[in-house]
Amino acid sequence: MYAYDEIDRTLINERVAEFRDQVQRRLAGEITEDEFKMLRLMNGVYLQLHAYMFRVAIPYGTLSADQLRKLAHVARKYDRGYGHFTTRQNIQFNWIALADLPDALADLAEVGIHAMQTSGNCTRNITADQWAGVAPGEIEDPRIWAEIMRQYTTLHPEFSFLPRKFKFAITASDHDRAAIKIHDIGLRLRQNDAGVTGFEVLVGGGLGRTPFIGKVIKPFVPGRDILSYVEAILRVYNQYGRRDNIYKARIKILVHELGLEKFRDEVEEEFLQIGDGPLTLDDAMIEEIRSRFTYPAYAKLSDNPEELTKASADPGFAAWLANSVAPHKQQGYAIVTLSLKPVGAPPGDATAEQMDAIADLADRYSFGEIRVGHEQNLALPHVAKRDLPALWQALDRIGVATPNVNLITDIIACPGLDYCSLANARSIPIAQELTRRFSNETANLIGRLHINISGCINACGHHHVGHIGILGVEKNDEEFYQITIGGRADEGAVVGTLIGPAVPYDDVANVVEDIVEAYLALRQRPDELFIDAVKRLGVEPFKERVYATR
Incomplete structure (x- = not known):
């Protein structure tokens, strides 16, 4: 913390x-x-x-x-x-x-929480890997740099009125859980051959009306220079970004229209002008931020405690253990994901009673710390393996132990037309129906498959990068939905491909079933993931299955 x-x-x-x-x-x-x-x-x-x-x-x-x-x-x-x-x-x-x-x-x-810059044409909340600081293999805790970035961007006088909203994401792992490639600026921690910590910098990612995957603008920026380089990018965007057209105002459009090389040249010129000045981070500054992070006093524990061995005989616990528990960098500990996607409920919602109970469980089992992931789930990042059986029972009692993390019912969805004034169609009822269609047993048979749903083109549900993406559109005052497949938001990020004409509200769940049935029939082996099958086969076999009788 x-x-x-x-x-x-x-x-x-x-x-x-x-x-x-x-x-x-x-x-x-x-x-x-x-x-x-x-x-x-x-x-x-x-x-x-x-x-x-x-x-x-x-x-x-x-x-x-x-x-x-x-x-x-x-x-x-x-x-x-x-x-x-x-x-x-x-x-x-x-x-x-x-x-x-x-x-x-x-x-x-009273507890240090605020809502500054969570909307408006400014730099938004800095996001990071929800397993930061505990994931095996990461270079270092990226939250240190996210905090530096938070302090730098909060109420920045030059960047509080940008052409459009601006989003950062940071990761330090090879596997990208922060979706850095779909952000205006994505930062991946690296170490060069001399052992210096720095960043691979991506720019121009974003979804919405015109989706783009971020491009590498500089393979390595030393940590000491990262604020200067980010400031250079923001200055170029602030100068050249479109303010006359809201649909062309994001940095992704500027990078696309100028071209990456021209945009990079402008940034490099600005970077040289900034020079080795007040934004340069010396070691003392970085260490001061680092020192303000506290970490648990981990005990020396067995990686195979007796409590875990005994509990694994219970099929329910074994399923949850395999699905919701991930390795930790500290021996004897694990990372536990809490699913906010129970069958038939709105994705990402938590009641006050659940939040209170999770807070109590965090105090008891996770050194008082909780994480929020961009997949709309929560995580307890410091759980002793010996405590996993007791924690599972407690989580199950409050409804957040559904073993569906990364499966077809672990759906990402925006609030849609039930709440949002910008939406064209509902998202929540579609997600609820899909969770009812696919039981836990079926979901496990299908394997890893991400569904993302957005109620409008603004793409708050990240539908473009769902393995199956669902976008609500309006036709003659009726709700229709475009379906894409093959998208992904991780280190191999790619925008999905539209499979055909939009389908009416009542047919969406049937279309998803058709796509899944086609995948199960066409996959080469049981462990071939849906996303890999789509890459191998292309869109046509799925399109044929969906529209054969429509």
């Missing part, structure tokens, strides 16, 4: 007071909704279909147990008893009254 200092606490409290005044002026009619819009957006407040939506930042996906309890408190006191975890490691509350928002922010500030 990172220990916030007095500067952080002062900033958060001052922002609460400032926003309280802005809300009071809006409620009194002293400012219009149009005048209020920019103020509320910079504090994470959207105007949705039914109410204001409140989006809270969870920097690099790390929460303490006390912070999770406070989120539960906000859900219970100001909302309708639940929150929705998003693909940006944030949490959203959909029903908070405008008059209550300053009090909710003040309550969150």
Whole structure:
């Protein structure tokens, strides 16, 4: 965990007071909704279909147990008893009254949580691998650098009013769990031949109306220079990014239209002008941030405890162990993913009661720490293997032990037309129906398969990079859905391919079943993953199966 200092606490409290005044002026009619819009957006407040939506930042996906309890408190006191975890490691509350928002922010500030820059044309919440600091094989904890980036970007005077929203993601592992290739800037920690830690820098990724996979703009930037290089990218974007057309305002369009070489030349020129100045990170600065992260006092434990051996005879525990428990860099410990995708429920939602219970379990079994992943699940990152049987029973009692992580029912979905004023179609009911169609037994037979659903072209559900992507569109005031296959968001990120014409709402689940049945019939062996089968076969066999009788 990172220990916030007095500067952080002062900033958060001052922002609460400032926003309280802005809300009071809006409620009194002293400012219009149009005048209020920019103020509320910079504090994470959207105007949705039914109410204001409140989006809270969870920097690099790390929460303490006390912070999770406070989120539960906000859900219970100001909302309708639940929150929705998003693909940006944030949490959203959909029903908070405008008059209550300053009090909710003040309550969150007590534990160091805020909503600054979770919306608006600014640098958004910095995201990272949810297993950061505990994943075997990573170069170092990327949250150290994410925190440096958070401090640098928060209320940056030059980059708080960019042409469009701007998103960072950071990872330090070969396997990318942070989806860095679909971000405006993606950073992958590297070490060069001299042992210097630095970054491979990607630029121009993003989904939405025009999806692009990020491109490597510089293979290696030393850690000491990363803020200078990022500032150079942002300056070029701020200067040349389109402000006259919202659909062409993202950096991905600028990189595409200028070309990577021209964009790189502009960045390099800006980088040289910045030079070896105030943004250069010396070792003392980096170590000061590093020292503010605390890590568990791990015990020396067996990797094969007796408790684990005995419990593995239980088929239910064995299935959960194989699906939801991952290796840890420390002997005798494991990383546990908590599925927020139970059968028939909205993906990514957690009730106040669940959040309180998870916080208690984190205190008991995970040194008081919880992680949020971009797949809309939670994780306990420091669980002793001997405690896994007891933890499983406790998680099962509160409904977050469904053994479907990375399987077909572990669906990523935006709130869609049930909440969002931008959406064209519903996402949640589609996800609910698909979880009912595919039982745990069937899901295990299918193997790893990611479904992503977005209710509109803005792609908050990351449908472009789902193994099966579902996009809601409107035709003559009716809900239709485009289906893509073959996308992925990891280190081999690629945008999926459209299989054919959009299908009506009532037919979506049937189409997914047809695609899955085609895969099971065509895969070369039981362990050939869906994504590999699509790469080998192309789209046509799946298209033929889906549209043969339609």
